[in-house]
Amino acid sequence: MATPPPAQPTPPPQPSGGHRQFLGLLPLPERRFIADALRTETVGGVLLLLAALVALIWANVWPHAYETASDFTVGPSTPLHLDLSLEAWANDGLLTIFFFVAGIELKREFVAGELRNRSAAMLPVIAAVSGVVLPAVLYAVVNSGPGGHLGGWAVPTATDIAFALGVLAVVGTHLPSALRAFLLTLAVVDDLIAILIIAVFYSSGIKFWALGLSLAGLVLFWFLHRRNVHGWYLFVPLAFVVWALMHESGVHATVAGVAMGLLLRCHTEGDEEQSPGERIEHQVRPLSAGFAVPVFALFAAGVAISGKALGEVFTQAIPLGIVLGLLVGKSVGIFGGTWLAARFTRAELNPRLTWSDLFAVSTLAGIGFTVSLLISELAFPEDATLAARAKTAVLVGSLLCATVATVLLKLRNRHYQQLCEYEDRDSDGDGIPDVYQTAD
Structure with a gap:
């Protein structure tokens, strides 16, 4: 007698009343876009992890060579002050590419993604804001006494989506697509908040002539883009000039990157199959994930690791506030903000998922x-010792979060895998998952 096939999971019920279900089934085009983006971010996260490991080994085994390479100066000193160290080029230059991609992602989310729907956008926005406020509060509380330093309050407020997804790739966890989409959308909003924090709180000595010229360059960038002028040989030099002027102005240069990303058109017109923003993102993202961010990590993550340094993480106010902010503040803030939003709005949690x-x-x-490593540099510009403590705390806090999250996700791994197998099942081989072909 043939063994009957196993029963398939019941399709998740659709929400009633016309409002969107929180963490429910995504539209198929949105789901495919999220999957493509996550695959790239996952590879970038692995490269980022490898670069961080190389930096730690280099800085601890050959510290003099690491410092010499980081402090090596290159670039012209006139007419703008671009005679920067390699570390500064990585912080202010290469990371601008990362923020450029983040700006495009944010623009796309506002015009065609989760953030275009007010009720759907409310959840990740509230979660992201809560995940910034609570870590800052915890840091401030720990550093309010003697020996504290309130200048680093923003260090534990950022989420690194590439690193987070790289950890997922390493542990082999199967997250449901809706949860992954939530994590990606959350990180996009988190990036925007981080950019605003850097622009408002970590910019000083503003030179308004340079800032005005940089803004004029952004207007020209937008005008040429809207006139459908093409050619990298035109936009790349213009982008460099805008970046250089922003750097000269005293506003952190990465703001220029996100501004240019936000100016790109991310909706299709006429017979376009892909918007200019999506096309440029597709071209630039490998450069960001495969080169810019790993090189930044190579020059930012090289801190001396010793028993004394690790002990100070849990005994000194600055590193302890950062660790608690990342481990407790981010998790409790994001979870609590999401729960409150779902509790007091019409949003619903997918019944097949649990809190x-x-x-x-x-x-x-x-x-x-x-x-977080970038803000560590900006928060303690005159004290290399405090900056090194902050960086060590970022590494330790991130490692603790990755460890705890891995344990929690492993406990749910079988459930996640069953959900993924059900959503991807294509019994008729037409390339469309069965779940999108079932009746309401």
């Missing part, structure tokens, strides 16, 4: 690396 799933992803969002 423990969301808490695991919230803990994963505590992995702060790229932007």
Whole structure:
């Protein structure tokens, strides 16, 4: 007697009343876009992890060579002050490419993604804001006493989506696509908040003539783009001039990157199959994930690791505030903000998911690396010792978050895998998952 096939999971019920279900089934085009983006970010996260490991080995085994390479100066000193160290070129230059891609992602989310729907956007926005406020508050509380330093309050507020997804690739976890989409959207909003924090709180000595010329360059960038003028040989030099003027103005140069990303058109017109923003993002993202961010990590993550340094992480106010902000503040803030939004709005949690799933992803969002390391440099510009302590705390806090999240996700791994197998099942081989061909 033939064994009957196993019963398939019941399709998740659709929401009633016309409002969108929180973490429900995504539209197929949106799901495919998210999957493509996540695959790239996952590879970038692995490269980022490798670059960080190389930096730690280099800085601890050959510290003099690492410092010499980081401090090596290259670039013209006139007419703009671009005679920068390699570390500064990585922080202010290469990371601008990362923020350029983040700006395009944000623009796309506003015009064609999750953030275009006010009710759907409310959840990741509230979660991201909560995941920034609570870590800052915890840091401030820890550093309010003697020996504290409030200048680093923003260090534990950032989420590194590439690193988080790289950890997922390493542990082989199968997250449901809706949870992954939530994590990606959350990170996009988180990046925007981080950019605003850098622009407002970590810019000083503003030169308005340079800022005005940079803004004029952005207007020209927008005008040429809207006139459908093409040619990298025109836009790349213009982008460099805008970046250089922004750097000269005293506003952090990465703001120029996100501004240019936001100016790109991310909706299709006429017979276009792909918007200019999506096309440029597709071209630039490999450069960002495969080169710019790993090189930044190579020059930013090289801190001396010793028993004394690790002990100071849990005994000194600055590093302890950062670790608590990442491990406790990010996870509790994101989870609590999401729960409150779902509790007091019409949003609904997918019945096939549990709040423990969301808490695991919230803990994963505590992995702060790229932007946290950058803010560590900006928060303590005159004290290399404090900056090194902050960087060590970022590494330790991110490692703890990755460890805790891995344990939590492993506990749900079988459930995740079953959900993914059901959503991807294509019994008739037409390339469209069965779940999109079932009746309402």
